[in-house]
Amino acid sequence: MTYTYALSNNYWQLSEQGDPRLKISAGRENITDYKSDTVLVNLFEGANPSGATNAIDKLLQREISNLIKLGDFNGKLNDTAILYPGKELAADRIIVVGLGKKKDFTAERAIQAAASGIKRAERLGAKHVGTIAFGGGDGELSPAEAAESTVIGALLSQYRFTQFKTMGEVVKAPSPLLSLKICEIDNKRIKQIRLGVKDGLAIAEAVALARNLQNTPAANMTPTILSQKARSISRRHGLSCQVLSESQMSKLGMGSLLGVSQGSAQAPKLIVTQYEPSGRSRGTIAIVGKGVTFDTGGISLKPGSNMHHMKFDMSGAAATLGIMQAVAQLKPSVKVIGVVPAVENMPSSTAVKPGDVLTAMNGKTIEVINTDAEGRLILADALCYAQNFKPDAMIDMATLTGSVITALGHSASGLMSTNDDLTRRLRQAGEYTRERVWELPLWEDYEKNIQSDTADLDNTGGKAAGTINGGMFLKHFVGDVPWVHLDIAGTAWEGRKTPYWSGGGTGVGVRLITQLLRDWSGPLKTNLAE
Ligand code: BES
Ligand code: MN
Ligand code: ZN
16 A cells, blocks of 8 residues: 655645655565665664664664664664664665653654654655654554654655745755655554554645645735635545635624624635534534634734734634544544634724724624734634534634733643533643643633623733633633633744744644544543533
8 A cells, every 4th residue: 555645836735636756655574674775763762772673783783782882872852873784784774763761752752753764864865765663662652653653753844835935955855755664574563554654644734734824925825715725625535615705704693703804805704614424423523713814913003023923823724624634534433613714804994993893693792992802803703603513512723812922832722611521632632742732711700801891892801811811702602512712822833843843834733633533532422511
């Protein structure tokens, strides 16, 4: 079984859509016999070589053990060492990648280590790489998990956004990797490894899709273009997709969303995509992603410095579409609805003004104290609309507040919730994927912050508890559906540098929520109706 991947216009696609580039396969193969220019193996920090690494070490008269003994290489996470075997091995070079300490090992570290190995191989001009499934031996990941992590690391390590580059190193694309084979000697594990490869491809491709949507400049990613992307993704992956126009939204009473978009020449869109499992469904989850394709602040104009980052204000939308594409391929036993309110927030003579009052779909009135608090205004209507699908849970993702960066930096997304079970599931998925979340309270005390003299609600809430005020506001639009709000303003385009992310949009939320949805059909649904 061979999965062929193409990188055309830096947009990862299935092979049917473009020139094949990196071929990924898995099969029964002894890595010591695998004929290629490069072979990847790995080593735990402070440990002796085991498994495939030990087999290679033996054939190389203990060269790896010697490196360890000399202190030249000790298996620190993401460190690499290169060996050049003679006739003892079929491969031209061996790259040993550090996995870090065994007690700290996780699937996410397997992704990192695989990414480090592939990056090193690429820099050396490797064309054909054989690897073991990272973490599948002493790492104690299941064969599927190890293969999945290896593929995610390998593919995401190669992600670059080059669509607008005509000069420089990235354009030259020195020597693209042509094939990656996951070698496994144990026949019994091959089937699982292949499933892992398939899932890893789906996940990596979904993250790359989200990153591409994020990184594309606002002029090339308007609400209309975003809705066209949603349509083509849906068509390609068998999802249903519906795009509501301005007049349809107006008929539904989405005055809050339309208030934000009224200052822009770009038409607003409400994108609705659906995945339905073919077999038994364990419930319906609605994912709602903020899709402000550019946030100038509106009449409450933002300062100029770093305003260009506001092309990323549709990161929640990007993640939502990535998740929808991933579930279309991973096929979890849960129905998933992706809802994306897409608008541009502009100042103009038709723009909403501070002090104006908007009426949301559920009838609540909102005094717009600051037009820059636009995310909650569009999410209000989107969350109301999502309830039409009678979801068992709703999760929204939004680059909602600068304050979440003050609170949590770039290391975790802010989580606010009305349901402890949902929170627990997200926290678990967050630790597993290392797209971490951290809870902030939605206590009644904060309600006074968002009260307005003129209308039901004030869209800002003042300086104190800025992130929570956003959550408190949204809570007015979720009815009694168990709900989680993720403020991803700190994690969507800044974060911990890893070998599988090196700048620009991170695609945060894709692995997190996809993991939650996969887990959903596993552990039984418990007391969700709290
Ligand atoms: N998109 C911004 C939030 C943001 C700011 C994300 C900086 C990343 C970096 C959002 O629409 C916004 O402007 N929020 C305001 C809310 C305030 C006016 C209540 C903010 O955070 O300042
Ligand atoms: Mn804003
Ligand atoms: Zn915004």
